[in-house]
Amino acid sequence: MIISASRRTDIPAFYSEWLFNRLKEGFALVRNPMNYHQVSRINLSKEVVDCIVFWTKDPGKMIPCLDSLKDYNYYFQYTLNPYDQTIECNVLRKTELIKSFIELANKLGSHRVIWRYDPIIISDLITKEYHYHYFDYIASRLSGYTERCVISFLDLYKKTERNMKGKNVKEPRQDDIIEIAGKLVEIAAVYKIKVETCSEGIELGSIGINHGKCIDDELISRIIGVDITVDQDKNQRKECGCVSSIDIGAYNTCHHYCAYCYANTNKPLVQKNKTLHDPRSPLLLGRLEEKDRIYEREAKSLINPQLLLYKHDHL
Numbered sequence: 001m002i003i004s005a006s007r008r009t010d011i012p013a014f015y016s017e018w019l020f021n022r023l024k025e026g027f028a029l030v031r032n033p034m035n036y037h038q039v040s041r042i043n044l045s046k047e048v049v050d051c052i053v054f055w056t057k058d059p060g061k062m063i064p065c066l067d068s069l070k071d072y073n074y075y076f077q078y079t080l081n082p083y084d085q086t087i088e089c090n091v092l093r094k095t096e097l098i099k100s101f102i103e104l105a106n107k108l109g110s111h112r113v114i115w116r117y118d119p120i121i122i123s124d125l126i127t128k129e130y131h132y133h134y135f136d137y138i139a140s141r142l143s144g145y146t147e148r149c150v151i152s153f154l155d156l157y158k159k160t161e162r163n164m165k166g167k168n169v170k171e172p173r174q175d176d177i178i179e180i181a182g183k184l185v186e187i188a189a190v191y192k193i194k195v196e197t198c199s200e201g202i203e204l205g206s207i208g209i210n211h212g213k214c215i216d217d218e219l220i221s222r223i224i225g226v227d228i229t230v231d232q233d234k235n236q237r238k239e240c241g242c243v244s245s246i247d248i249g250a251y252n253t254c255h256h257y258c259a260y261c262y263a264n265t266n267k268p269l270v271q272k273n274k275t276l277h278d279p280r281s282p283l284l285l286g287r288l289e290e291k292d293r294i295y296e297r298e299a300k301s302l303i304n305p306q307l308l309l310y311k312h313d314h315l
Contacts, residue, residue, distance in 0.1 A: 002053065002215060003245065004053050006247050008250055012059040018279040026043065028248045029042070029294065037289070039292050039293065041297065051073045051220045059078065075111075077116055078113055080142075082126075082135070083126070087258065101142060102141075110144065114150060117138070117149055118198060122170045123167055123169045128180055148212075156169070160259075164260060185207055197210070214242050227304060229304055
C-alpha cells in the first residue's frame with residue numbers, strides 16, 4: 001500500500017505532529033471529500049505500508065524528526081517555484097527552502113527528493129525569460145541533490161481562476177509550452193537533472209521530456225529493493241501516470257495560501273478549519289461526529305512475496 005501525504009495539503013509543513021501520532025497509533029481516519037460522513041480507517045502499520053510519498057513546499061519542521069520514520073520507506077515531492085508572495089502568499093524565502101532541500105537530500109539521497117517546478121505560470125510580469133532565469137538559478141543550487149524535476153503548466157480551474165484574478169495570467173498556447181519546456185530541458189541538462197511532466201496531455205518526447213509518475217512504482221521498487229505490483233490510479237485525471245495510492249490529507253487545510261492551488265477554496269475557510277485541527281485526533285480536521293460511518297480500507301503490501309523470496313535466495 002502506498003500512502004500519499006498529501007496532494008490535498010502540506011502535511012510536512014503544517015501537520016507533521018499529527019502524522020507522527022498517526023504512525024505511532026497505526027491508523028488514520030480520512031473523510032471522503034464527496035461524502036462528509038463517510039470516513040475511511042487507514043491502516044498505517046509498517047507491515048502494509050510499502051512507501052509514503054510526501055508532498056511539500058517546506059519540510060523544515062519534519063527534517064529533525066526523520067528518525068520517527070525509520071521503519072518506513074518514503075520519498076519527497078518538493079515544490080520549489082520562482083514566485084513571490086503575491087502568488088505564494090505564505091511560503092518561506094527560496095534561499096531557506098533550498099537549504100532545506102539540500103539537507104533533506106544529504107540525509108535521504110538525491111533520488112528520494114524530487115524537485116517540482118510546478119505549476120508554470122505566464123503573466124505580464126512572469127515572462128518566459130523570468131522562468132529561464134530563475135529555473136537556472138534553482139537548478140544550479142540543486143545540482144547533485146536531485147535527479148529529477150517535474151514540471152506542469154497552470155490549469156485555470158474555476159476556483160484557480162478566481163484566486164488568480166487581477167494577476168493577468170495567460171493561458172499558455174501549445175507553442176509556448178513547447179518553447180518553454182525545451183529551454184528548461186536545455187538548462188536542466190547542464191546540471192544533470194532529468195525533466196518530466198505531470199498530468200500534461202501534450203507530447204514532449206521529441207524534446208526529451210517524458211510523462212512522469214509522481215506516485216512512481218519504479219522509484220518505490222528502487223527504494224524498497226524489490227518490485228511491487230500496483231495498478232494505475234483510476235481516480236486521477238486521464239493524463240496522470242501515477243499508480244494507486246491512498247491520500248490521508250484534507251482539502252482547505254493548507255496555510256501556504258498559494259493563489260494557484262486547487263486544494264483550497266478560499267483563505268477564510270482554511271483559517272476557520274485551522275481552529276478545528278487537533279494533532280491528537282485520528283482525523284486531520286476535527287473529530288468524529290454522531291452521523292459518521294467508518295469503513296475499513298483494504299490494506300495489504302504490494303510486494304510480491306515470491307519475488308521477495310527469490311531475492312533472499314540469491315543474496
